[in-house]
Amino acid sequence: MSTLHTVNKSPYERNSLKSCLDHLQSGDRVLLIEDGVLAARKGGAFAKALQDAKSTCAIYALGPDLSARGIGASDLVEGIEAVDYGDFVNLAADAARVCAWL
Amino acid sequence: MRFAIQVNEGPYTHQASDTAYQFAKAALAKGHEIFRVFFYHDGVNNGTRYTVPPQDDRNLQKLWTELAETHKLDLVVCIAAAQRRGILDANEAKRQGKDGDNIAPGFRISGLGQLIEAGIQADRTVVFGD
């Protein structure tokens, strides 16, 4: 069973996203939350890294955190799905473990 | 599913407590169980009843207290972290010779073992921090 990884800090501030992406196994899922959703904005420096990761792992961004930061659905890196807290709960339940990259 | 939640940061300065609260609320709405919410590091500061946040903003302590009351949640504030940061219940205040206590309703002070026990008893452990 897979791991749900959460990343809550901006990749421009901290290396948590990079460290997370460096420790993914195929089939894992990554959920960007809080300032972590800033990575999901297209045109940013981390768009490519996220797209590369997407080939083996699903990447999600927490919708309420996107809205809070003025990031709309059309601003997202292609293939990143916006999810709500209920989906967050489902993702945690579906995974074998949750690993927080703080 | 039974969840254990760890909150590493205090209210407002970091979003961790907000996200943890929203997660807990969503999990309960889906019919899941929250075995325990364990407040560690500055997370213990979620458990003081003396905050007076601005009226037009959320009151995190009250939100946690109300969620705990409605769903009979176990909100635990780590005693070691609480001692460092000055969160006390009546017992602790007496033990430590302090002139008052400040723990919020619905929260209780207990040892780090409660976190480990939560990890053992729950199906999933989720950590919110900085």
Place this chain on the structure above:
Amino acid sequence: MSDQKVKKKFLYINRKAPFGTIYALESLEVVLIGAAFEQDVSLAFIDDGVFQLMNNQDANAAGMKTFSKIYRALGDYEVRKLYVEKESLDLRGLTIDDLMPVTFEDEDDDYAEKPSIILVGRSEMTGLIASQDVVLSF
């Protein structure tokens, strides 16, 4: 004490340097208390977490408690698996020789003293995370 039959794999992820924040010290306190629950405990040191194991730490002039000796005592608490990520050391210009010696006594081998620090590559660390039941981050 809780259900002693259950033995889960607990991984403590340490990614922050000591002293600048309290996470290193307070996560160690969890490890010490957690030892009493006889779970299968591993510690992972990734990114700046590797600095927690630096040798010769002395926080005296900074007015803080030098708590690095607690790592050395982990063996007495049956915590014997300290995984240090090689790529994190490399980036910081460190080698295992810069780290403090942390050992345990192996009661199955005539109490021979053995190293608790296990140097692993990133892919091995990935596999370690993927094998755990509970992952605690600080």
